[in-house]
Structure formats: structure tokens, C-alpha cells
Amino acid sequence: DADVTQTPRNRITKTGKRIMLECSQTKGHDRMYWYRQDPGLGLRLIYYSFDVKDINKGEISDGYSVSRQAQAKFSLSLESAIPNQTALYFCATSDLSSGGAYNEQFFGPGTRLTVL
Amino acid sequence: AQSVTQLDSQVPVFEEAPVELRCNYSSSVSVYLFWYVQYPNQGLQLLLKYLSGSTLVKGINGFEAEFNKSQTSFHLRKPSVHISDTAEYFCAVSTNSGYSTLTFGKGTMLLVSP
Numbered sequence: 001d002a003d004v005t006q007t008p009r010n011r012i013t014k015t016g017k018r019i020m021l022e023c024s025q026t027k028g029h030d031r032m033y034w035y036r037q038d039p040g041l042g043l044r045l046i047y048y049s050f051d052v053k054d055i056n057k058g059e060i061s062d063g064y065s066v067s068r069q070a071q072a073k074f075s076l077s078l079e080s081a082i083p084n085q086t087a088l089y090f091c092a093t094s095d096l097s098s099g100g101a102y103n104e105q106f107f108g109p110g111t112r113l114t115v116l
Numbered sequence: 117a118q119s120v121t122q123l124d125s126q127v128p129v130f131e132e133a134p135v136e137l138r139c140n141y142s143s144s145v146s147v148y149l150f151w152y153v154q155y156p157n158q159g160l161q162l163l164l165k166y167l168s169g170s171t172l173v174k175g176i177n178g179f180e181a182e183f184n185k186s187q188t189s190f191h192l193r194k195p196s197v198h199i200s201d202t203a204e205y206f207c208a209v210s211t212n213s214g215y216s217t218l219t220f221g222k223g224t225m226l227l228v229s230p
Contacts, residue, residue, distance in 0.1 A: 011174055033217070042223045104165060
């Protein structure tokens with residue numbers, strides 16, 4: 001079984017709809033991250049969480065919100081989706097005790113989101 | 117804050133030829149450096165990392181990278197590429213703060229043709 005899973009893997013939605021992307025991990029890591037990937041722009045950090053009670057904005061948090069329901073679960077929400085949020089979204093995890101101070105991260109398979 | 121520049125957005129190469137993918141970083145403090153690979157329709161996989169010590173780092177699939185502090189570079193190399201190496205490669209940097217995050221470059225698409 002995959003250590004970092006994302007659901008759904010693909011989603012098509014309409015402008016204005018609320019959508020939630022979910023991430024679960026079985027690695028036992030404290031830290032979780034959400035990135036979006038756009039062609040030619042690489043990966044950009046949306047939000048990150050160093051533990052259940054710690055949520056931080058990343059480079060491009062506008063239009064997004066997150067929830068860390070448990071150590072193993074980190075959800076990304078788009079309250080009112082817009083077309084320029086069409087992208088590939090990745091969840092990642094890391095852990096301080098197993099090299100996380102160096103920020104080696106482990107990635108999920110991604111969610112391809114299309115907003116019409 | 118740290119930043120990463122990948123100088124080439126695409127690198128076309130023939131099979132069995134050598135390749136170098138370039139990465140330069142900027143940071144005012146000590147850094148940790150990573151190369152990740154993304155195969156088509158997949159997530160990112162760690163290729164290799166530099167934390168400290170020897171500046172020549174060997175990774176999976178025959179790749180290696182050399183950390184050059186004076187030139188603030190971490191170029192990725194492979195002496196002979198295969199068709200299966202076709203993928204997007206991302207250089208990333210973090211610092212030695214426990215609260216640091218990873219900053220990625222924009223990626224280099226390696227296109228290997230027969």
C-alpha cells in the first residue's frame with residue numbers, strides 16, 4: 001500500500017463550487033504539505049503543517065484553506081473554485097526525527113483538478 | 117529566503133549520451149539540496165540529496181550531483197542516459213532551520229530519444 005495517498009485522483013468541477021482534496025499518510029510523519037504544480041512553474045507551496053495544531057501559509061495560499069484533522073490527515077479546500085486553480089495538486093510528508101530537519105519530503109501520487 | 121534556478125526548461129539528448137541538468141541556488145545560510153524526478157503521470161521521487169560531507173553525491177538510477185559552494189550550484193549528471201530516464205527533474209533547497217521548507221526550481225524536462 002502507498003505511504004501517502006490522495007483522493008480523488010482526478011476531479012472536474014465548475015466555477016464557484018466548493019471542493020476538498022484529501023491526503024492520508026501511514027508513514028507516521030509529523031509534517032504535511034500541500035503543493036500545486038503548473039507547467040513551467042514547478043511546485044509551489046500552498047500550506048504546510050508541522051503538527052496537528054500548527055498550520056502555516058505557504059507561497060500561494062490565497063483562495064485555499066486547510067484542515068489537519070489528525071496526524072495522518074491533511075485536507076485542502078477550495079471554497080469557491082475558479083479556473084486558474086486548475087492544476088496538479090500534491091501532498092507531501094516529512095518527519096523531523098527521520099531526517100525531516102533536512103526537509104526530505106515524500107510525495108503522494110497527485111490530484112488532477114480541472115475547474116471549468 | 118532561499119531560491120532555486122534551473123537554467124534549462126528542456127534538455128533533449130540521444131540515448132547513451134551523457135547529460136547534465138543545471139541547478140543554481142541562492143541562500144544566506146547553509147543549505148541542503150535535493151533532486152527529485154517525476155515520471156509521466158506520477159508523483160515526485162527523491163533521486164539524491166546533499167546534506168553535508170562529500171560534495172559528490174550518488175543517487176538512484178546512475179545519477180550523481182556535485183555540490184559547489186563557491187558557485188552555488190548543484191548540477192545533476194549521468195554518463196549515459198536511457199529512454200526510461202525521460203522525465204521532469206526538479207532541484208530543491210532547504211536550510212538548516214528546523215522550520216525550513218523546501219523551495220523548488222521550475223523543473224527541467226529531460227527528453228531522451230533513440
